[in-house]
Structure formats: C-alpha cells, structure tokens
Amino acid sequence: MDFSGLIDRGQLKKEETSKADIANFLQFAENEISAAKFNLEKFPLTAYKSAYDALIHAGVALIRFHGFRPTTKYTHVTIVDFVEKVIGKEYSDLAKAFKRMRRKRHPLQYEAKFIESQEEIRKSIEKAEGLVKRIEEFTGIKPRQKVFF
Secondary structure, three states: OOOHHHHHOOOEEEOOOOHHHHHHHHHHHHHHHHHHHHHOOOOHHHHHHHHHHHHHHHHHHHHHHOOEEEOOOOHHHHHHHHHHHHHOHHHHHHHHHHHHHHHHHHHHHHHOOOOOOHHHHHHHHHHHHHHHHHHHHHHOOOOOOOOOO
C-alpha cells in the first residue's frame, strides 16, 4: 500500500513498533469501548468521546502495524484517512462512521455543542466496536488479557 502522500505531507513518520505495544493500543481501544457502553445511559457525551477515543487508539495501532506513527500534523484526520485506505471498501461503512464521529466530536470538544440522540450515540458505539474488532482481525494482534487483582 502506498502511503507516500501522507509521508510527504509530514503526517506519517517511519517508526517500528513491537507487537506488544500494538496490543497495548488495542487494549486501550477495548477499554474505551467498555467505558462508552458503561456511560451511555447517564453520560452519553462521555460515552461518545470514549467511543471516538477507542477509534483513535485502534487507528494508531493499525498505523503502527504498518511501520509508521502519526505526527502532530493533522493527527486525527491522518488516522481516519489511513484507516479508510487500509480497511478497504468492504468496511467502508465503518470507516465512514469514524469520519463522521471525528466531524461531530470537534464541536463537542471545542465549542461545547453536541446534537446527537441517545440512539445515534449507541449506534456510534456499535460501529466503533465493529471497527476496533476489524482492525484486530486485520493485524492478527489481540489485546493482552485483562489482569484482575
């Protein structure tokens, strides 16, 4: 796959990452999905942000799986574009959901405005979970088992 455009624009930098570190990113993604589900009823905005953060962590895992890391230049856009490019057309609905969530998150984060129904937030969480699972399948790397103390 050709990522030269993202490299030339300074959005990606070559960097090798261990499978263990990629697994950690995927574990963070799964934890955020769990948090999103837990918070949905009482704290829907927090749930939405957690679902989006899950996508960011899973997207970074996918980028690192390919031997790169996102730079600070257009980081979220880079992650969304990379995921859409790699995952492919058969999962385009999941990639589009990620793109949509990024656009919706911006006013929530920076303007304290958010217009999304509880049902739409629930659907966003489901799609985020689907994309995280797809990235795990694509990489063949599973998050580490949770350790309970």
